[in-house]
Amino acid sequence: MHGDASPFFIGPHRFDAPDDDVGPTLDRRYDMRPLPGEKVLGRHRLLVAGYLLGPTETRRGWQLPGPVSVTVTDQRICWVGTGSQLSLVADDTPRSRLAGRLTGLMTGQIRWQWPSRLELPPTDPAQLMIVCDALRTIQQPALALGGSPGEVVALARQVRRAVAMFRLTRPQLVDLSAQERDVLLLRAGPALLAGETRITLPGSLPVEFRSRDDYYRSGPAPTSWDGFAGGAASGRW
Incomplete structure (x- = not known):
């Protein structure tokens, strides 16, 4: 895995490219296999x-219908879903299978050099949104993980x-x-979020999109989906 691996957001359904060599490696039980020297900090079901966020509050989104396995390490966060169906949130497009992958398996990851902020919107179920900045665009790819308030x-x-x-x-x-070092020293401490x-x-x-289509493709008009509050795209909650 390269230290500056990109691209990051492969719309609408991946956070790593299906044909690259930097995606999560899985064991026979489909759990993420840590790299040599990589330390697992926690595992979750979420x-x-x-999401792809923009200043006009327009967003293209997808969601998996059931919980996935989430692994947090000292280098990245990875998720593995065994559901073979993908639901496109923005336009109610029928669910479709992910071509070129093992049937019923979807994966994604975010390496720790990428996130620019974390968001905890007032949603039900509770959600953590990991937001990144992208090159040559003001749109921001984001991963949302949902579960019980305490776990999130x-x-x-x-x-x-x-x-x-x-x-x-x-x-x-x-x-x-x-x-920046002073701020990160505070972020690295054990203090609660309060x-x-x-x-x-x-x-x-910043992350980089895989193709020009990911920058310039016209997204569908947003629909009345209540997964996020209205200020999601602009970072206001």
């Missing part, structure tokens, strides 16, 4: 959805600390200012 808050704290430690300990990958709904993560690297 709902998963993907614990996951947010786990991700916050993992991202901060990853960036603080890799100066060759992330160039931090003194102010009602925070938006957590910035200094030192993020």
Whole structure:
């Protein structure tokens, strides 16, 4: 796995390319296999959805119908879903199988150099949204993980600390200012979130879309889906 692996958002259904060499490696039980030296911090069963956020609050989204296996490590977060169906949220497009993959299996990941912030919107079920910035566009790809309030808050704290430690300990990958280091030192601590709904993560690297179509394809008009509050695209909750 390359330290600066890209692309990140393969619309509408993946966070890593099906034909690259940087996606999650799975064992025979379809659990994520850590890389040499990679430390697993936690495993969860959560709902998963993907979003492309823009300043006009228009979003293209997908969601899997059931919980997936989520693994948090000191380098990334990975999810593996055994449901073979993908639901496109924005336009109610019929669910379709993911071509070129093992039947019934979908995967995705976010490496810790990418997230620019975490969001905890007031949704039911509770959700953690991991948001990234992208090159040459103001649209932001995001991964949403949903579950019980306690588990989602614990996951947010786990991700916050993992991202901060990853960036603080890799100066060759992330160039931090003194102010950014101070903020990340706070983020790496064990403190509770204390009602925070938006957590910035200094030192993020922008992600890159795989093709021109992902930048310029016209998305469908949003529909009345209540997975996120109205301010999702602009970062307001």
